[in-house]
Amino acid sequence: MRSEFKFAFFLAVILLIGFVVYIILNSGSEDKEFEISTLFLKFSLIKESSVSRNIDITNTAGQNKDFFISVNNLNDMISLNKNSFSLVNLQKETLELSLSTKNYSPGIYLGQLIISTNSYNVKIPIVIEIQSDEVYFDSNIELFTRGDRIYQGGEISSEIRIFDLSNIGRKNVEMNYFIKNFDGDDIVHESEMLVVDRNLDISKSFDVPLDITKGDYVLGVILKHGDSISASSLFFKVSEKGGIKNFLGYNFYFLVILIILFFILLFFIVYWLFYREGVIAELRIMHKNELKREREIMELKRNNAFRKLKSKLERKAYNNKLKIIRKNRDKYLNKVYRNRISVVKKLKNKKNRNYLKKQMKSWRKKGYDTSVLENNINSISVNNIKKKMKNWEKKGYDTEVLR
DSSP states (O other), rough: HHHHHHHHHHHHHHHHHHHHHHHHHHOOOOOOOOEOSSSSSEEEEETTEEEEEEEEEEEEEESSSSEEEEEOOTTTTEEESSEEEEOOOEEEEEEEEEETTOOOSEEEEEEEEOOOOOOOEEEEEEEEEEEEEEEEEEEEEESSSSOOOOBBEEEEEEEEEESSOOOSSSSEEEEEEEEEEETOEEEEEEEEEESSSEEEEEEEEEOOTTTSSSEHHHHHHEEHHHHHHHEEEEEEEETTTGGGGGGGGGHHHHHHHHHHHHHHHHHHHHHOOOOOOHHHHHHHHHHHHHHHHHHHHHHHHHHHHHHHHOOOHHHHHHHHHHHHHHHHHHHHHHHHHHHHHHHHHHHTTTTTTTHHHHHHHHHHHHHHGGGGGGGHHHHHOHHHHHHHHHHHHHTTTTOOOGG
């Protein structure tokens, strides 16, 4: 019986590899006529300021092409050094965008840079954040649904963190937030008053309508307090519901192979999970996923801190602290994993399958309780690092070891 299951597994792997190769080969079947040095443009400016940006466009069509450039929704704010040009094959042209916020109020403005030939075009999303001269409160947005994995009819989960940049104390702050596409259509647009004392974290969830058009969107947040206006935004994509519809355009026989492959793998997984090796394998997967999640949390904390820690010494000190905490957290998770493996082995020896099933069900539901670890990660903060570095420098301690 074991040899039959091995054969089924290897057959499924071969089919999977073949299907993936086919998808990869066909996914590149669309002939792109040119390459662009960037596919997204974001500007963060104060009012009454200006900036310029260069974009390289390379002709890859294999023949001479005429190019036409235009800007959608931001014509009064963005000017181009040229609106059309011709390129021979593999020739490159540098396009200069000049942006001026003169006569524009603080806020978030969306538009598109459209680059086209007679038979092909690309729309580059543009996000422009304009802030007041003085900003007392600022925000940072985190999206927990990553990448293209936001579907029609799904949900967006986000966290908005508000910072008191000037330490002005407990104040009322008006928060306006929205979800909008690059044609200017509002999907969500709401406003509320908040009381902010130093920092404030707000979780927001938004339903994605079933009839929403797939494409590029922005979640934007504007904070107002007196003359202070700040703006922050996050770019994301919405895909067709379920994602699987993208496969239906492929060869019918490969679709049949995919269905057969699914049932073979399902059969093998069920066998794997309900026999002795399967229990430990599932614990191993749970442990691996938890370690991966912990590393993602550490990386997110590190990235957020590095936005505020400007000097190399401060970042080095923060990294050293984070390495120690990550080591201790991994040690704790490994200990939980080893204890569970020990329990499973004891239950196997007693052949108590019913109790083992109940225990596995409890572990699946519980996951890994990391609440005991939260004090460790919360013990390092940007302010603590900055204070410690200042104290060391005042006392004349040698900070060379942190370089």
